[in-house]
Amino acid sequence: MNRPESPNLLIPIPDVQAERDERHLAIERVGIKGLRYPLPFADGAFDTVVCQFGIMFFPDKQLGLREAHRVLAARGRALFSVWDAHRHNAFGQIVHDVVSGFFPVDPPRFYEVPFGYSQIDPIKDALLAVGFGRIDVTILPKQRMVEDFSAFAHGLIFGNPIYDQIRQRGGVEPAEVQAAVGTAMRQKAGGEPGKIMIQAIVFEAHKA
Numbered sequence: 001m002n003r004p005e006s007p008n009l010l011i012p013i014p015d016v017q018a019e020r021d022e023r024h025l026a027i028e029r030v031g032i033k034g035l036r037y038p039l040p041f042a043d044g045a046f047d048t049v050v051c052q053f054g055i056m057f058f059p060d061k062q063l064g065l066r067e068a069h070r071v072l073a074a075r076g077r078a079l080f081s082v083w084d085a086h087r088h089n090a091f092g093q094i095v096h097d098v099v100s101g102f103f104p105v106d107p108p109r110f111y112e113v114p115f116g117y118s119q120i121d122p123i124k125d126a127l128l129a130v131g132f133g134r135i136d137v138t139i140l141p142k143q144r145m146v147e148d149f150s151a152f153a154h155g156l157i158f159g160n161p162i163y164d165q166i167r168q169r170g171g172v173e174p175a176e177v178q179a180a181v182g183t184a185m186r187q188k189a190g191g192e193p194g195k196i197m198i199q200a201i202v203f204e205a206h207k208a
Contacts, residue, residue, distance in 0.1 A: 051081075
């Protein structure tokens with residue numbers, strides 16, 4: 001249900017900046033980059049709240065879910081996706097293990113965060129606790145072909161906060177870590193191009 005007075009709220013990461021996107025004729029959307037509480041919208045303002053691979057980074061997840069519930073209209077829905085655990089996303093485990101090998105005393109822990117909010121029952125309990133009713137959960141396993149593991153590793157190191165964590169600790173250049181990650185992934189896949197498995201979980205929570 002998409003009423004003109006109740007657009008959809010999209011919550012990606014990371015900067016705080018609200019913007020209205022009316023290029024789509026059928027659906028009016030309001031995007032907000034980043035987090036601020038309370039959300040700068042009235043109660044019941046939206047039919048749908050969407051957050052793609054972002055809730056793992058919320059400093060207060062329960063408050064974030066409560067705010068999503070607040071800004072939803074009756075019979076509205078909140079949809080959000082998370083990465084499943086490391087055992088279902090080997091690339092995340094590989095990066096974490098390789099980086100930790102360079103810093104055994106104080107390993108950077110960024111790659112624990114994106115994959116650390118994946119237990120279905122506690123998330124459902126959190127949604128119920130803020131007032132949501134029916135909750136639908138979909139597990140999405142996918143296989144992806146990687147043509148160049150060095151390029152993939154570059155994004156995983158240079159395109160994430162792990163880069164700053166490596167620089168802060170010093171003693172090794174991020175490019176050296178990237179090379180090691182690429183080598184480990186190439187070995188895991190048996191060469192390149194190679195296949196990797198990824199798995200996400202999508203939650204759809206309905207407001208009564």
